Amino acid sequence: MKKRLLFIDRDGTIIVEPPEDYQVDSLEKLAFLPSAISRLRQIAEEMDFVLVMVTNQDGLGTESFPEADFIAPHQKMMDILTGENIHFYKVHIDKTFEHENAPTRKPRTGMLTEYFAETYDLANSFVIGDRLSDIELAENLGAKGILIGDKTSERAILSAKNWDEIYHFLQNSARRVHLERKTSETQISIELDLDGEGIYKMDTGVGFFDHMLDQLARHSGINLTIQVKGDLHIDEHHTIEDTALALGEAFQKALGNKQGINRYGHFSLPMDDVLTNVALDFSGRPWLVWQADFQREKVGEMPTEMVEHFFKSFADSAACNLNIKAEGQNDHHKIEGIFKAFAKSMKMAIYQNPDDKRIPSTKGIL
Ligand SMILES: [Mg+2]
Secondary structure: OOEEEEEEOOEOOOEOOOOOOOOOOOHHHOOEOOOHHHHHHHHHHHOOEEEEEEEEOOOEOEOOEOHHHHHHHHHHHHHHHHHOOOOOOEEEEEOOOHHHOOOOOOOOOOOOHHHHOOOEOHHHOEEEEOOHHHHHHHHHHOOEEEEEOOOOOOOOOEEEOOHHHHHHHHHHHOOEEEEEEEOOOEEEEEEEEOOOOOOEEEEOOOHHHHHHHHHHHHHHOOEEEEEEEEOOOOOOHHHHHHHHHHHHHHHHHHHOOOOOEOOEEEEEEEEOOEEEEEEEEOOOOOEEEEEOOOOOOEEOOEEOHHHHHHHHHHHHHHOOEEEEEEEOOOHHHHHHHHHHHHHHHHHHHHOEOOOOOOOOOOOOOO
């Protein structure tokens, strides 16, 4: 998967640009924009953008702006951001004056040539800044521009008053999530893209469970990578339960505010002797109705009692209503049929109508 980038301006975007001289040249002048830290942290932790800082610092290193004056507040800002788990892949600082017309100065892209590589998805990347030159930079990169502050621009894909608006916009711009969940019992890493191609890679340590999660990705069209290091020396319980909890959380995050989704999904499918029915509602309210019994204690290494527990845990953390029924004889068929019908229901429920981005509830919130 190509990487998406967030090119983020510094002054006037992350930190306040001093109105008197536009220079943050002392610790006293260092102040963050409201919600910049908390929203950047959410963006860094929940979304899969590579963060890059791009800033013009007029005449940095000259008498008008000695480097030493710049370093202390800049380093303090970086330390605060790093301490909040906000890591920038690179920080690009242009030190020229505007009249020099340097190729490295925003909105020109001289400092950013490495990002034209095939590994980056510039078309789905964003520049966030408070000036029109930031929006021009986005155009020069083939990316999209987000303006923050009081100004608006028709050339920007979003003119946001604050970081809260930017966060919600980005959250809805791509339904992708990277999630890490660590406890004393399990370490879980999940990558989820709701608008994928059914590409998957599972490694939970429980073979049959992997096979069921493969079905989920394959038949719902999502891209899903799950890696789990669980306490399998005890038993499979924590591994399966915590994977369900993390997966549900990943779905909830990837769905964001659920604008334009179908919300409901249902599917009925046979598998030889078995008939399974799954109905799903991303209602925001967890509930599981379960009507399926198993005769065997385990299928492969997966305890059959953990199948219901998987879906209960998923419903709890995804805040969805799940109604699951299976009838027939063969336990392997029943479980596989349930996962396949769940996947098909999921595909229907998460479908996002590109022409109708309303939230599918008369309450206006889900
Ligand atoms: Mg700026």
